[in-house]
Amino acid sequence: MPFDPKTDAKKVQGDLITLGYLPKGADDGKWGDGSKRAVKRFKRRAATSVYRINDAGAPADCGQADLFTGAVDDTVTDPTLAEMQKWITRKWKAPLGRFKLKTQGGATLREDVSDAWQSLATKIKGLGATIDGPYGDSKRRLAKVTKVGASSFSFHIVGRAVDLNQGLGGPPDHRYYVAKDFIATGNFWRIWCKAEKQDGTQGKEFKKGELEYWSFWGKTSQKAPAGWYIDLTTKITEDGKFERIKAHTGWEDNTNKSEWWHFQWVADKQATFEDECELIGITSKELKDAGYSETDRDRAPG
Ligand SMILES: [Zn+2]
Numbered sequence: 001m002p003f004d005p006k007t008d009a010k011k012v013q014g015d016l017i018t019l020g021y022l023p024k025g026a027d028d029g030k031w032g033d034g035s036k037r038a039v040k041r042f043k044r045r046a047a048t049s050v051y052r053i054n055d056a057g058a059p060a061d062c063g064q065a066d067l068f069t070g071a072v073d074d075t076v077t078d079p080t081l082a083e084m085q086k087w088i089t090r091k092w093k094a095p096l097g098r099f100k101l102k103t104q105g106g107a108t109l110r111e112d113v114s115d116a117w118q119s120l121a122t123k124i125k126g127l128g129a130t131i132d133g134p135y136g137d138s139k140r141r142l143a144k145v146t147k148v149g150a151s152s153f154s155f156h157i158v159g160r161a162v163d164l165n166q167g168l169g170g171p172p173d174h175r176y177y178v179a180k181d182f183i184a185t186g187n188f189w190r191i192w193c194k195a196e197k198q199d200g201t202q203g204k205e206f207k208k209g210e211l212e213y214w215s216f217w218g219k220t221s222q223k224a225p226a227g228w229y230i231d232l233t234t235k236i237t238e239d240g241k242f243e244r245i246k247a248h249t250g251w252e253d254n255t256n257k258s259e260w261w262h263f264q265w266v267a268d269k270q271a272t273f274e275d276e277c278e279l280i281g282i283t284s285k286e287l288k289d290a291g292y293s294e295t296d297r298d299r300a301p302g
Helices: 005-018 033-048 078-090 111-124 232-237 273-279 284-289
Strands: 101-105 105-109 161-163 176-183 186-194 203-205 212-215 222-225 225-232 242-244 262-265
Touching: 005 033, 033 078, 033 161, 033 273, 033 284, 101 111, 105 111, 111 232, 111 242, 161 222, 225 232, 225 242, 232 242
Parallel strands: 176 212
Antiparallel strands: 101 105, 161 262, 176 186, 186 225, 203 225, 212 222, 242 262
C-alpha cells in the first residue's frame, strides 16, 4: 500500500519516534516539513552509514550489505517503509552518541580518534619527535563562532580534530620548523620537528641554510639551524588516519588562518554537520538551541 499522508502520517511519525528521528510527542498526524526532514535524515543514515545503536544505546553497527539502497530524499516510498520496519525488527536506532568522548594526554577527542592519536604520539616519540600536548585545542564546545580562523562546523566540535602545541613553533622551546608546502591542491605546511638526539640516529640531516621555514612571528622566511629533523607531517599522515588542512586565505596577515597546527580524523566524514554531531550525542534540539538553522545543520562538517 503506498503511503497516504492523510491516513498514515501518525503511524509513520510513531515509527520515526521509535527510531530516534522525531522527538516524543511529534506524532500529531500532520505530515509537514518536520516529518519530511526526519524521513530524509533516516534515509541518509540508512543508505550512507553503517552506524547504529540498539535499545540500550550500545553500538550495533550494520554491515555494508545492510545499507538501504533507495534514494535519499523525503518521500515515503514502500522501500522506505520496509527499511523502517527492518530497523524496528533489529532494534536499530539513530546512532545518537554512538561514540563516547575520551580525554588522554591532555586532549579530549572521540574515543576512536583519541586512541589512534595516542598510539601515534607513542610511535612519534620513539622516532625522536613529539606531538604531545599541551594542545592548542581538541574538543571544542558547540557554538556558532565569530573568531577568525574558527568554524561553526569545525571537526573540533565533533571530537575529530586536534591542534598541536603552537608553543613549539618558536623560541624558547623551538622544535617545530614549519615550511611552506604550497602544492597544486593547496597551500599546506610541512612541519619539521627537531630530533631529540642530534647524533645522526634520528631524522634527516639539514646543513646550514638548507632547511627554509616560515616564521609566523617575524612573518618572514628563515633558515633553520643545521641539524637533524623529522618530517612530522609525513609521520602523522602516512597511515591515512589523520590529515592536515590548507591554510585559509589571508594567513599572511593573520596567523590564526594558517592552520599549520591542525590535524583531523579522515575516516567516515558524514555528509552533514548534524549527522556528525549525532555520532557524539549532540541532538538536533541542542543544535537548534545553539542557533544552527536547517541550512547550517545540512552543511558539510569542517
Ligand atoms: Zn584546529
